[in-house]
Amino acid sequence: KKEKEIFLPAGKIDGHKIKEIQTKQEMPQQEMLWKKSFFKDLRVIGQLHNTYILCESGEGLILIDQHAAHERILFEQIKNNYISKNSKKRSQNLLLPETVDFGYREAGILEGLIPGLEELGMKVEPFGGNTFVIKSVPAIFADRETAPLLIEIVEKMAEIGFSPGIEFAASAADHCLILMACHGAIRANQHLSDKEITALLDQLDQCDIPSSCPHGRPTWIKWPIKFFEKSFKRVV
Amino acid sequence: KKEKEIFLPAGKIDGHKIKEIQTKQEMPQQEMLWKKSFFKDLRVIGQLHNTYILCESGEGLILIDQHAAHERILFEQIKNNYISKNSKKRSQNLLLPETVDFGYREAGILEGLIPGLEELGMKVEPFGGNTFVIKSVPAIFADRETAPLLIEIVEKMAEIGFSPGIEFAASAADHCLILMACHGAIRANQHLSDKEITALLDQLDQCDIPSSCPHGRPTWIKWPIKFFEKSFKRVV
Structure with missing residues (x-):
């Protein structure tokens, strides 16, 4: 259908x-x-x-x-990137890594999301406490603020019931891809x-x-x- | 209405x-x-x-x-011209007057139309037999073929029952104005x-x-x- x-x-x-x-x-x-x-x-x-x-x-x-x-x-570009085997092409390091603060529950969710996000070209690392730092992003975001995107991704994952320990499934990836495309688009x-x-x-x-x-x-x-x-x- | x-x-x-x-x-x-x-x-x-x-x-x-x-x-321009008292502004002489041949009946109709057409800025004169010559036209036609317009005007007048001797009424003038506007328009x-x-x-x-x-x-x-x-x- x-x-x-x-x-x-x-x-x-x-x-x-x-x-x-x-x-x-x-x-x-x-x-x-x-x-x-x-x-x-x-x-x-x-x-x-x-x-x-x-x-x-x-x-x-x-x-x-x-x-x-x-x-x-953008959705298809990031998705193709995600599917592709060539991990080097996936993302671009940020000159100025962005730090983002989360609540306790969200921080836990993000912790579990880190490997999945990296597959999508977004590299996030714990920065101590509930703070995280965005190190690299899909190339399309190179000149954009990416903290609002990460916040929205975590909110969406909370909404669909993603929690640490659960596998980062294709449907979760799709939600992330859509949000990335939306934030990156004109x-x-x-x-x-x-x-x-x-x-x-x-x-x-x-x-x-x-x-x-x-x-x-x-x-x-x-x-x-x-x-x-x-x-x-x-x-x- | x-x-x-x-x-x-x-x-x-x-x-x-x-x-x-x-x-x-x-x-x-x-x-x-x-x-x-x-x-x-x-x-x-x-x-x-x-x-x-x-x-x-x-x-x-x-x-x-x-x-x-x-x-x-164009309709409003020619109509305002028609209504205006200043007859000098109405029309423009053709450098090369156009001659047009008509059938017997149409020639009779056109003969009766001549004064009315002149009021509209289109000066037509008999040229002998059923042939007429277009001498001047509303300025908007200065660079256009005007014979097809005159032919269509005479056809329209025949269609609405105009015949020599009948007064060139406002409704007949309107039909002519519409045809002029249509022929002159881009x-x-x-x-x-x-x-x-x-x-x-x-x-x-x-x-x-x-x-x-x-x-x-x-x-x-x-x-x-x-x-x-x-x-x-x-x-x-």
């Missing part, structure tokens, strides 16, 4: 006319399209509200949610240069599942030109 | 969610907005399919149908420079009824940002 959702044509909105046009029959075609260079071949028109990238395809208007798209890209309300937009589209083409972010939100939506023609009463 | 239609918020589409948002209560506000500098204040994002101009307002995405918008502009599938887009928006602000073309089609449609937020599941 999950795969079906992923490959559903983006832009399914309840009560919206697009629904009729983007039927299941179109799915194989859409799937094929983005295996090639779907995003790279779009003509970029510009940014809307510094949040959505507007592009033109032969068929109409393509809107891309820049945060969701970048989240997807935000909404952020201006992108033409170069940055092009790079984003290039990277989206390289994704296995470019049509949704790791939370399951769509990364792009197509409005067929027919939709505008009807709205403007160019056609009946 | 006609005025009501004109001031309806653009973008009313059956079955579309916009309908809920753009209620009648918003009307006075929208009306007020375009009395000022609604279009000039939009940030232009770019052109879609060389047919629609995409702009950003604080509230969302504004799509402008370039042909419909230009038709509205087409869909025409690339516009940034300068041309800016000029179009400026002129649209100066229109009395900028929200619909003389045929009654909308010139612009607003998609509130909320619509995109829902589509991308940013909000529920």
Whole structure:
């Protein structure tokens, strides 16, 4: 069922006319399209509200949610890193290691998380008491504050019931990956240069599942030109 | 009823969610907005399919149908010209007058139309037999072929039952004005420079009824940002 959702044509909105046009029959075609260079071949028109990238395809208007798209890209990049055997490529040492203080219970959880996090490219060491130091992070975080990410990871692990002694399972890793992708991704309300937009589209083409972010939100939506023609009463 | 239609918020589409948002209560506000500098204040994002101009307002995405918008502009320009007392401003002599041949019946109709057309800025003279010569046209046609326009005007007049001896009434003039605006307006599938887009928006602000073309089609449609937020599941 999950795969079906992923490959559903983006832009399914309840009560919206697009629904009729983007039927299941179109799915194989859409799937094929983005295996090639779907995003790279779009003509970029510009940014809307510094949040959505507007592009033109032969068929109409393509809107891309820049945060969701970048989240997807980072998620797959960190995940591939995680799966890869080459541990050297995984992370980057911080010039200024960050120290973070936790509560007693959280410190215990983090202690148990350390080996798992290292596999994900985030090297954390105990610093005495309930304080920890972040030594290295996946390369995408090299210029970002990483303490808020570590805090959120520990909170999430507490929430899903992870505790020391329990194996760092794939589902726990996925939660961490999603949080990493979310913290690393460009935000909404952020201006992108033409170069940055092009790079984003290039990277989206390289994704296995470019049509949704790791939370399951769509990364792009197509409005067929027919939709505008009807709205403007160019056609009946 | 006609005025009501004109001031309806653009973008009313059956079955579309916009309908809920753009209620009648918003009307006075929208009306007020375009009395000022609604279009000039939009940030232009770019052109879609060389047919629609995409702009950003604080509230969302504004799509402008370039042909419909230009038709509205030209319609009001020629109409104001027509109403104005200053006959010198009305038209421009053609460097190379165009001759046009008609059938017997059409030639008779055109003969009767000549005084009315001159009021509209289009000077036509008999050239012998069923041939006529176009001597001058409203300034907007200075660099366009005008024979197809004259042919279409005569066809339209035949269709609505105009015949020599009948007074060239306001409704006949309106039909001619609409045809002139349609022939003079930029087409869909025409690339516009940034300068041309800016000029179009400026002129649209100066229109009395900028929200619909003389045929009654909308010139612009607003998609509130909320619509995109829902589509991308940013909000529920």
